[in-house]
Amino acid sequence: xxxxAVAEARAGLAEGGIPIGAAxxxxxxxxxxxxxxxxxxxxxxxxxxxTAAFRAAGRRRTYRDTVMVTTLSPCWYCSxxxxxxxxxxxxxxxxxxxxxxHDWLAEHGVDITLLDDPVCAGLMRxxxxxxxxxxxxxxxxx
Amino acid sequence: xxxxAVAEARAGLAEGGIPIGAAxxxxxxxxxxxxxxxxxxxxxxxxxxxTAAFRAAGRRRTYRDTVMVTTLSPCWYCSxxxxxxxxxxxxxxxxxxxxxxHDWLAEHGVDITLLDDPVCAGLMRxxxxxxxxxxxxxxxxx
Numbered sequence: 004x005x006x007x008a009v010a011e012a013r014a015g016l017a018e019g020g021i022p023i024g025a026a027x028x029x030x031x032x033x034x035x036x037x038x039x040x041x042x043x044x045x046x047x048x049x050x051x052x053x054t055a056a057f058r059a060a061g062r063r064r065t066y067r068d069t070v071m072v073t074t075l076s077p078c079w080y081c082s083x084x085x086x087x088x089x090x091x092x093x094x095x096x097x098x099x100x101x102x103x104x105h106d107w108l109a110e111h112g113v114d115i116t117l118l119d120d121p122v123c124a125g126l127m128r129x130x131x132x133x134x135x136x137x138x139x140x141x142x143x144x145x
Numbered sequence: 146x147x148x149x150a151v152a153e154a155r156a157g158l159a160e161g162g163i164p165i166g167a168a169x170x171x172x173x174x175x176x177x178x179x180x181x182x183x184x185x186x187x188x189x190x191x192x193x194x195x196t197a198a199f200r201a202a203g204r205r206r207t208y209r210d211t212v213m214v215t216t217l218s219p220c221w222y223c224s225x226x227x228x229x230x231x232x233x234x235x236x237x238x239x240x241x242x243x244x245x246x247h248d249w250l251a252e253h254g255v256d257i258t259l260l261d262d263p264v265c266a267g268l269m270r271x272x273x274x275x276x277x278x279x280x281x282x283x284x285x286x287x
Contacts, residue, residue: 042204046203046204047200048199048200048202048203048204048205048230049191049196049199049200049226050200054191054196057190057191058189058190058191058192060190061188061190062184062188062190062282063190063282064282064287065285065287066285067287078225078229079225079226079228079229080222080225080226080228080229080230081225082225083220083221083222083223083224083225083226083228083246084191084221084222084225086221086222086225087220087221087222087284087285088190088222088285089285089286089287104225139206140204140205140206142229143207143208143229143230143231144231145206145207145209145231
């Protein structure tokens with residue numbers, strides 16, 4: 004499942020965007036929605052990868068049977084999304100380059116799998132070194 | 146400032162949508178972005194009012210000089226948005242019909258003004274009575 008999120012992150016990088024990707028799956032592995040950070044591409048500050056994947060999945064009555072997969076630890080905004088909509092499981096590519104709200108989600112009963120994937124970490128390490136101002140903007144860091 | 150958010154909520158109701166509105170202002174009162182819940186109108190589960198107003202404000206390097214005004218207590222998703230982007234102040238129309246994450250925001254230093262406005266409360270009371278299944282969907286309640 005991480006491969007879909009990584010493909011989104013790489014597509015974002017190729018577009019000149021921020022290389023973070025995500026996908027929402029059903030527990031049986033069915034892909035419900037996939038997306039990537041679109042701040043640069045769409046001028047949309049709200050389009051974080053997890054939110055983009057959630058949006059792409061359309062309207063749903065419940066998320067109890069879903070898994071959010073993301074290349075990077077979800078920020079507070081995307082962690083809030085997971086908590087509000089009751090997504091019970093999150094698979095995270097890495098949290099070395101950014102530590103978001105996944106501990107808080109775990110405290111509130113979300114099943115967190117942190118993979119420490121070198122491909123995900125490499126994408127963000129290279130990006131944050133090359134474009135620190137864009138990364139700061141994306142996470143609201145002055 | 147609440148009047149702008151209420152106008153958005155009413156416009157949403159007139160469109161057949163969920164009557165929650167929001168607006169992002171600069172501290173000097175300049176309107177930066179306004180929006181309303183667009184779940185029904187756009188089929189977009191991620192388009193909560195605060196997120197729509199944030200999106201409408203475009204890309205910004207900082208939110209330190211902004212105020213988020215919303216007709217209803219922000220859910221975890223929208224509370225996470227406020228925390229992640231460092232919006233220092235939130236003005237809330239009411240929290241009678243839904244109690245979101247504003248206490249958590251206050252614990253983390255956000256200045257919360259809760260108005261207990263009867264117009265905002267009336268809009269949501271009527272809506273949740275008329276469309277309980279749609280309201281449950283909007284907040285991820287099974």
